[in-house]
């Protein structure tokens with residue numbers, strides 16, 4: 001049997017947990033009976049709540065899953081965390097085959113072996129790439145003990161994010177800006193700067209906001225401060241290197257404070273400084289041209305003479321939010 005479509009369904013189910021499950025991974029699950037009929041679905045909806053496999057299996061009360069197949073995007077857990085091991089309920093319920101997208105990179109998890117030891121057939125690696133991308137934040141956290149850093153910019157065709165006087169509202173359309181709200185939801189916190197607050201007075205609605213304000217020059221009555229949990233980094237609590245707040249310190253500190261992923265929404269200076277930490281770039285492009293070389297660029301942090309010294313990225317995806325487009329990229333090791 002081909003499990004690709006069912007694994008896609010697991011990924012879609014898992015995404016419903018975005019914004020609620022951090023620091024846990026996003027997980028969705030489908031259960032088939034012994035004849036291959038779909039009988040239940042589940043997903044991890046909130047940190048501390050049931051994992052996807054348990055959610056799907058607890059909906060079944062007549063034993064119809066006995067001898068059936070369970071499909072899940074991440075290796076089932078085999079250890080006690082906030083909830084009991086998923087491998088236990090899979091074994092207890094008499095599931096005969098488990099199909100997984102990717103192994104869990106958490107060294108505490110040894111679910112595949114535990115299932116095999118119980119005589120369950122395990123099929124691995126179905127839509128492995130898509131499953132890893134779904135949990136790219138979790139993978140970075142577990143393997144590097146650091147937050148996942150994404151940068152979002154919105155630029156004109158000539159790569160400008162504001163005019164020289166700082167006017168930037170609005171480069172992109174309402175549709176594109178609605179998508180930004182969805183992107184924000186994937187991240188534990190958004191990060192911006194005093195310069196952007198002074199220029200735009202943005203609200204940037206989010207649960208957690210990180211504000212870089214070295215000299216504490218922003219006004220606490222401005223919109224950004226009116227909602228969400230605010231984390232301010234200034235020269236009073238952060239080392240300063242070359243007149244700039246130390247981003248390595250900030251990202252480590254944020255991680256210690258439980259912020260596992262950050263979406264940077266700032267101007268070209270912070271975007272540029274943060275590039276060496278970036279795991280992903282969301283680049284909106286509006287079909288407009290400022291035509292002014294003095295307009296501000298999306299990434300502005302150095303002078304180079306040779307175009308071959310440009311930083312390189314791997315294209316990932318393109319979506320249309322008419323009339324704008326959103327392209328996403330991952331860094332390439334230079």
Ligand SMILES: NC(=O)c1ccc[n+]([C@@H]2O[C@H](COP(=O)([O-])OP(=O)(O)OC[C@H]3O[C@@H](n4cnc5c(N)ncnc54)[C@H](OP(=O)(O)O)[C@@H]3O)[C@@H](O)[C@H]2O)c1
Nearest residue numbers: 154161162166168193195199214245266267268269270273
């Ligand atoms: N279209 C878009 O996507 C978009 C998004 C946001 C903003 N904007 C526009 O961008 C313009 C502002 O751009 P900008 O380049 O002047 O500002 P920026 O990149 O938002 O902020 C730069 C400021 O951030 C502070 N900062 C703190 N730590 C830093 C570090 N490690 N590296 C770099 N900067 C650090 C510095 O202020 P201190 O000197 O006080 O440390 C620096 O002057 C505004 O006009 C706004 O409208 C556009």
